[in-house]
Amino acid sequence: MRGFDSLIVLFDGALRTLAGVHRVQRASPAAQVAEDALDAHARAEAAALMRVNHVGEICAQALYQGQALTARDPQTRGTLAQAATEEQDHLVWSAQRIAELGGRQSLLNPLWYGGAFALGAVAGALGDRWNLAFVAETERQVEAHLEGHLARLGDADARTRAVVEGMRADEARHRQSALALGAAELPEPVKLGMRAMAKLMTTLAYRV
Ligand SMILES: [Fe+2]
Numbered sequence: 001m002r003g004f005d006s007l008i009v010l011f012d013g014a015l016r017t018l019a020g021v022h023r024v025q026r027a028s029p030a031a032q033v034a035e036d037a038l039d040a041h042a043r044a045e046a047a048a049l050m051r052v053n054h055v056g057e058i059c060a061q062a063l064y065q066g067q068a069l070t071a072r073d074p075q076t077r078g079t080l081a082q083a084a085t086e087e088q089d090h091l092v093w094s095a096q097r098i099a100e101l102g103g104r105q106s107l108l109n110p111l112w113y114g115g116a117f118a119l120g121a122v123a124g125a126l127g128d129r130w131n132l133a134f135v136a137e138t139e140r141q142v143e144a145h146l147e148g149h150l151a152r153l154g155d156a157d158a159r160t161r162a163v164v165e166g167m168r169a170d171e172a173r174h175r176q177s178a179l180a181l182g183a184a185e186l187p188e189p190v191k192l193g194m195r196a197m198a199k200l201m202t203t204l205a206y207r208v
Pocket residue numbers: 057060086087090167171
């Protein structure tokens with residue numbers, strides 16, 4: 001019965017993520033930031049970047065769910081659960097910003113979710129040290145990726161920047177807490193493989 005219960009919880013989490021019905025713990029960092037006057041091109045570009053970030057947050061939900069399911073140590077599980085809650089805020093913030101910019105979410109979201117969940121479950125099954133290693137490396141790559149978006153956005157769009165900066169600060173903390181819990185260092189080929197997958201995902205999500 002326990003297995004069946006956790007299956008229901010997982011299914012519920014997946015539906016909430018894909019339907020976008022998560023509740024936020026913290027208001028968007030953009031809440032107090034005035035909207036800049038953007039031309040159509042700048043709006044479309046910012047919306048596409050936020051679509052990519054939203055896909056990243058869909059994957060974060062799936063990854064953390066997959067990992068929390070298989071993590072052994074209660075402290076590790078607790079840290080993963082706390083990070084997952086903050087990732088829910090990111091999911092909502094980026095969805096809000098896409099809507100404000102008049103953009104749309106990725107049509108491939110169910111696919112991204114499924115793939116990331118499977119990865120998270122595999123990482124979790126390898127044991128906590130590797131599970132945390134995967135978290136730390138993912139967050140490091142996301143941080144670098146958000147840094148790149150900030151450079152592309154420039155100074156003209158303070159509201160989008162505020163969301164991206166808020167998420168980047170959280171991702172940095174997620175990486176540090178994974179390291180503090182004893183994350184191993186992933187082998188270089190694994191990191192390269194993760195980067196290649198992320199590249200494919202972000203390229204696709206920018207368009208579809
Ligand atoms: Fe995030």
